[in-house]
Amino acid sequence: MSQITIALSKGRIFEETLPLLAAAGIVPSENPESSRKLIIGTNRDDVRVVIVRASDVPTYVQYGAADLGIAGKDVLIEHGGAGLYQPLDLKIARCRMSVAAPVGFDYAAAVQRGARLRIATKYINTAREHFAAKGVHVDLIKLYGSMELAPLAGLAEAIVDLVSSGGTLKANNLVEVEDIMPISSRLVVNQAALKLKRDQLQPVIDAIAGAIK
Numbered sequence: 731m732s733q734i735t736i737a738l739s740k741g742r743i744f745e746e747t748l749p750l751l752a753a754a755g756i757v758p759s760e761n762p763e764s765s766r767k768l769i770i771g772t773n774r775d776d777v778r779v780v781i782v783r784a785s786d787v788p789t790y791v792q793y794g795a796a797d798l799g800i801a802g803k804d805v806l807i808e809h810g811g812a813g814l815y816q817p818l819d820l821k822i823a824r825c826r827m828s829v830a831a832p833v834g835f836d837y838a839a840a841v842q843r844g845a846r847l848r849i850a851t852k853y854i855n856t857a858r859e860h861f862a863a864k865g866v867h868v869d870l871i872k873l874y875g876s877m878e879l880a881p882l883a884g885l886a887e888a889i890v891d892l893v894s895s896g897g898t899l900k901a902n903n904l905v906e907v908e909d910i911m912p913i914s915s916r917l918v919v920n921q922a923a924l925k926l927k928r929d930q931l932q933p934v935i936d937a938i939a940g941a942i943k
């Protein structure tokens with residue numbers, strides 16, 4: 731039997747994936763939060779988990795360094811999805827991608843008069859497509875975190891970011907001005923691995939599918 735490698739990020743994706751893996755009879759032997767190990771064994775000799783940055787999951791699966799992975803739709807759209815089969819919406823790590831701006835900023839009026847807006851975001855490709863489709867002129871500024879700070883510090887007029895409760899926006903005096911898309915995590919599968927290891931992968935995919943809430 732060949733080895734199956736599953737790429738996961740730690741934190742919410744690892745936690746929310748555990749019940750889905752359990753349904754497939756896969757139980758990781760350690761918690762990456764406490765063990766610091768990047769390769770984690772499981773109860774099955776033929777299955778291991780590699781712990782990577784959330785945004786690196788599609789890359790590991792694309793190149794076949796992992797056969798399976800779990801990544802947010804946000805991350806998959808930015809990656810582009812080349813080489814990936816995306817059979818399942820797992821309905822975990824749910825949130826939405828939104829445009830947010832400072833409470834006093836009249837976003838709709840700025841858009842209406844055709845103003846050129848500076849937008850800070852980690853999601854350059856998704857933001858570019860969204861504003862192009864709406865005919866909004868933007869200069870996009872790439873950030874790697876703490877997007878909420880950008881309008882407060884005068885770096886940008888608005889941001890594109892993920893929102894769940896809205897608590898972080900509120901704490902920073904920002905409001906959502908546009909909903910871009912709902913976000914949840916997907917199972918991604920290396921296309922070549924699915925052909926070569928179908929006997930091993932298909933039962934795992936089917937068991938995960940059966941456990942989606």
Ligand code: ATP
Pocket residue numbers: 739740741742743783784785801802803804805823824825875892893894895913914915
């Ligand atoms: P890093 O922390 O390494 O910079 P990250 O912030 O993308 O990466 P996580 O915070 O673990 O890593 O997010 C992983 C995925 O979970 C995201 O890609 C997104 O799909 C989803 N996610 C992010 N924020 C939320 C949230 N507030 N609520 C629900 N799901 C979220």
Ligand code: MG
Pocket residue numbers: none
């Ligand atoms: Mg995060």
